[in-house]
Amino acid sequence: MALLAIDTATPTLALAVSDDDGHVLAAFASRIPKMHATYAHPLMDEMLAVLSLEPQDIRGVIVGVGPGSYTGVRIGVTFAKVFAYALDIPIIGESSLAAAAFALRTHCGVVAVMWDARRKSVYSAVYRVQYGTFQEVLAEGKREIAAFMTSLAQVVQKDEAIYLVGDVAKAIYEQYASTFLLHPLIVADETASVYAEHLLALGYPELCTKMQSREVGDHGKDAHVLVPRYLQLAEAEARWLEKRRGSTGNESE
Amino acid sequence: MRWSERMKQRYEEHLRNGGPTEILAIESSCDETAAAVVRDGRVIISSVVASQMSSHERFGGVVPEVASRAHVEQISLVVDEALQKADRTLSELQAIAVTSGPGLIGALFVGVTAAKTLAQVAGLPIIDVHHLAGHMYAAALSDGVEPPFIALIVSGGHTELLQVNAGGEIIRLGKTRDDAAGEVFDKIARALELGYPGGPLIQQLASQGDPEYFDFPQAKLGDHSFDFSFSGLKSAVLLHLDRAKKSSQPLRKADIAASFQRAVVAALIAKTREALLQTGLDTLVVAGGVAANLALRDAAKSLCEELGIRLAVPDFWLCTDNAAMIGAAAYMRYKQRKLADLTLTGRAEFSIDQW
Ligand SMILES: Nc1ncnc2c1ncn2[C@@H]1O[C@H](COP(=O)(O)OP(=O)(O)OP(=O)(O)O)[C@@H](O)[C@H]1O
Numbered sequence: 001m002a003l004l005a006i007d008t009a010t011p012t013l014a015l016a017v018s019d020d021d022g023h024v025l026a027a028f029a030s031r032i033p034k035m036h037a038t039y040a041h042p043l044m045d046e047m048l049a050v051l052s053l054e055p056q057d058i059r060g061v062i063v064g065v066g067p068g069s070y071t072g073v074r075i076g077v078t079f080a081k082v083f084a085y086a087l088d089i090p091i092i093g094e095s096s097l098a099a100a101a102f103a104l105r106t107h108c109g110v111v112a113v114m115w116d117a118r119r120k121s122v123y124s125a126v127y128r129v130q131y132g133t134f135q136e137v138l139a140e141g142k143r144e145i146a147a148f149m150t151s152l153a154q155v156v157q158k159d160e161a162i163y164l165v166g167d168v169a170k171a172i173y174e175q176y177a178s179t180f181l182l183h184p185l186i187v188a189d190e191t192a193s194v195y196a197e198h199l200l201a202l203g204y205p206e207l208c209t210k211m212q213s214r215e216v217g218d219h220g221k222d223a224h225v226l227v228p229r230y231l232q233l234a235e236a237e238a239r240w241l242e243k244r245r246g247s248t249g250n251e252s253e
Numbered sequence: 254m255r256w257s258e259r260m261k262q263r264y265e266e267h268l269r270n271g272g273p274t275e276i277l278a279i280e281s282s283c284d285e286t287a288a289a290v291v292r293d294g295r296v297i298i299s300s301v302v303a304s305q306m307s308s309h310e311r312f313g314g315v316v317p318e319v320a321s322r323a324h325v326e327q328i329s330l331v332v333d334e335a336l337q338k339a340d341r342t343l344s345e346l347q348a349i350a351v352t353s354g355p356g357l358i359g360a361l362f363v364g365v366t367a368a369k370t371l372a373q374v375a376g377l378p379i380i381d382v383h384h385l386a387g388h389m390y391a392a393a394l395s396d397g398v399e400p401p402f403i404a405l406i407v408s409g410g411h412t413e414l415l416q417v418n419a420g421g422e423i424i425r426l427g428k429t430r431d432d433a434a435g436e437v438f439d440k441i442a443r444a445l446e447l448g449y450p451g452g453p454l455i456q457q458l459a460s461q462g463d464p465e466y467f468d469f470p471q472a473k474l475g476d477h478s479f480d481f482s483f484s485g486l487k488s489a490v491l492l493h494l495d496r497a498k499k500s501s502q503p504l505r506k507a508d509i510a511a512s513f514q515r516a517v518v519a520a521l522i523a524k525t526r527e528a529l530l531q532t533g534l535d536t537l538v539v540a541g542g543v544a545a546n547l548a549l550r551d552a553a554k555s556l557c558e559e560l561g562i563r564l565a566v567p568d569f570w571l572c573t574d575n576a577a578m579i580g581a582a583a584y585m586r587y588k589q590r591k592l593a594d595l596t597l598t599g600r601a602e603f604s605i606d607q608w
């Protein structure tokens with residue numbers, strides 16, 4: 001019996017399988033952008049074969065629901081929800097940003113995750129880690145880089161170490177090192193990556209609760225409502241709403 | 254055991270022992286999330302289509318990102334409904350088929366990913382289906398037709414004239430050099446301020462108009478080519494509209510619609526006739542969204558009566574995107590051992606003769 005974790009929200013394609021206790025049996029990550037749709041299934045097949053497992057041995061799924069690449073995240077979410085539906089097993093979605101930060105949970109300080117979201121903005125969040133405890137201190141959001149750094153300055157405590165994580169971490173480090181002179185400022189990961197073993201560890205408690213608390217026959221239904229967290233509307237939709245707001249505004253004048 | 258071994262065991266056993274072939278098919282290339290269970294490429298056991306039409310209407314066309322998002326929301330529900338309506342479980346089926354292209358890449362990924370996951374879990378073969386081949390084989394569901402035949406495929410994104418040989422091999426005789434037939438219907442409908450999608454609305458309006466009133470030009474591609482071109486016709490209609498709007502004369506919308514429709518149909522039929530005469534094939538399939546058009550259906554019928562050949566067109570509801578047609582197209586591939594594997598992916602561009 002085993003559990004599965006998958007994340008495709010970043011250029012890293014990440015899969016992991018653990019035993020029922022959450023101990024990782026196999027984990028895989030590759031950084032070949034735009035190949036997630038092609039390789040997620042063959043790699044999964046390979047991983048299960050190495051472990052002498054069948055898909056039917058998987059009893060629960062944890063999936064990274066973004067934010068991240070729209071197209072990318074949909075591949076993992078579709079994979080995971082159809083997998084859980086077909087096997088009638090529980091599934092939970094976890095923030096991909098949180099999973100990236102969770103890699104540093106045994107450190108001590110705040111972890112600021114920032115992934116390029118174009119136009120000087122980032123998918124971002126801040127978590128406080130303290131030798132194994134993990135706590136969100138700034139909720140995930142799409143923010144302008146400057147605004148994010150202001151928020152980071154507000155949540156960070158005196159002398160606290162700041163771990164910068166993400167594909168813009170290096171650039172931000174260079175630009176903001178002087179702002180955070182009183183803090184140890186460390187670039188912990190220069191890529192936007194999620195590793196599925198961390199996703200698995202992050203989601204494991206919630207998945208366990210779900211596996212124990214629900215009627216067995218109900219599980220696959222969770223899959224239907226699972227969707228990516230894009231953190232923003234499709235561009236056309238945003239423009240449409242804006243236009244409509246504009247025109248109804250005029251009408252009421 | 255790996256998927257390929259589990260799959261092969263079942264597949265070979267089924268080919269050896271015979272019995273009906275029931276395929277779960279998935280289609281998500283544009284703005285419909287669809288799933289169906291089809292037996293032997295002929296019988297629809299269930300067919301579910303979740304249309305996103307109403308979410309795209311306000312944009313005046315399909316927005317790829319909006320479509321992809323809706324597919325993720327719908328995909329497992331639509332598959333579930335298709336299985337429930339068919340009263341089948343995955344393990345009772347013989348294969349999973351899916352549209353891999355052409356279409357919106359983000360939308361295709363959702364269907365292809367779902368199909369591969371289902372195949373992997375259930376140890377079933379995966380069959381890769383070209384969307385236009387799906388449109389074409391929709392005729393098999395309504396009519397039982399089998400190759401060889403000439404196929405005229407007229408849809409929102411494509412206009413193709415195909416020769417399909419007995420084994421299902423496809424030779425492309427011609428295609429549109431600019432707009433697709435459905436696309437011009439939609440564009441002219443927009444210019445006439447009728448709404449979206451334009452085809453059915455033009456047809457409706459045309460029924461009240463005089464198809465001979467205006468003599469809009471048909472493209473003359475003088476090189477014995479089977480290609481189509483609709484941009485000249487489109488420009489002529491738009492120019493006429495422009496002029497008429499500037500002058501104070503009332504706009505003869507119904508006559509414009511009817512004359513436009515006549516010109517499109519005439520162009521389609523002329524090339525189709527040449528293809529039939531040249532190849533000597535005795536069956537014509539007309540398929541795709543525009544095959545729902547009554548004027549085109551009538552003209553195709555007259556043509557086939559005149560040539561003394563058989564006409565196969567899908568039922569109206571099978572002309573636009575659905576998954577049953579994908580299941581129909583997959584059947585022949587299943588029998589011919591043309592299976593895909595777990596590396597199957599979406600292809601935005603996918604020429605039908607590469608299928
Ligand atoms: N009665 C009709 N007369 C003319 N055109 C029609 C009619 N009904 C539908 N159409 C046209 O058919 C098109 C939709 O067909 P279909 O769903 O096959 O296209 P699509 O799937 O968008 O494109 P493709 O299959 O090329 O990717 C639209 O352009 C629509 O206007």
Ligand SMILES: [Mg+2]
Pocket residue numbers: 384388408409542573574
């Ligand atoms: Mg279509």
